[in-house]
Amino acid sequence: MQNAEENENIISMSPVNDVWILVEDSAAENQWVNKVTGQSVNYTNWNAVEPNGGTNENCVILTQSRKWEDYPCSARFSYVCERSLSSFKDD
Numbered sequence: 001m002q003n004a005e006e007n008e009n010i011i012s013m014s015p016v017n018d019v020w021i022l023v024e025d026s027a028a029e030n031q032w033v034n035k036v037t038g039q040s041v042n043y044t045n046w047n048a049v050e051p052n053g054g055t056n057e058n059c060v061i062l063t064q065s066r067k068w069e070d071y072p073c074s075a076r077f078s079y080v081c082e083r084s085l086s087s088f089k090d091d
């Protein structure tokens, strides 16, 4: 999850369900990290009252309102996987 465009892309791929995005603050509260890259997130799109879960909610879902909400990591949602285009190429 790098930017607003990617946010939109994920919404368009998953028109029905809320989905996990691989962003967590499980290591340090309110220090949101992209689990794919290991980097701090420089783009966020929190819903109005979010994040509001403190240490009980360390994972992030992308809702149909295009906003992020922190959520307990034990909940079940679909995952969105990021993959670079080169990994789809044939040799």
Ligand SMILES: [Ca+2]
Pocket (backbone or CB within 6 Å): 025, 026, 029, 030, 053, 054, 055, 056, 057, 058, 059, 070
């Ligand atoms: Ca948290």
Ligand SMILES: [Ca+2]
Pocket (backbone or CB within 6 Å): 050, 051, 052, 053, 057, 069, 070, 071
């Ligand atoms: Ca929350």
